[in-house]
């Protein structure tokens with residue numbers, strides 16, 4: 575079955591003008607763009623989006639970082655797109671993410687308390703459904 579997932583180009587990716595490069599990689603992989611919008615996320619949206627991380631030491635810095643500039647929210651579709659996009663993105667820490675991935679090729683540690691890792695991708699069908707409903711009301 576064709577799945578859908580939520581991709582976010584985080585404020586660091588938008589600020590560094592990497593949105594086009596990230597879209598290029600998604601399209602080159604063969605996934606379909608279904609919807610896209612530029613969002614200035616508020617505290618309420620981000621608190622819901624990151625509910626599972628509440629209480630972790632990086633939670634407050636993460637919400638601050640995610641409010642530091644516009645985010646590009648993208649709905650993409652394809653067979654196994656949820657795991658496929660996570661493979662394209664690479665692992666969480668951009669310093670050690672594999673070269674060839676978005677985070678590995680384009681990201682690094684900039685000294686913040688939060689991982690500025692350019693993109694978010696939903697991690698399961700349940701997360702994808704929940705997050706798509708939040709970002710594309």
Ligand code: CMP
Pocket residue numbers: 627632636666687688689690691693694695
């Ligand atoms: P993401 O996986 O999209 O969602 C949770 C985010 O929290 C993650 O990207 C990073 O931006 C950030 N994050 C996760 N783990 C850590 C950590 N150990 N230290 C700082 N930031 C983190």
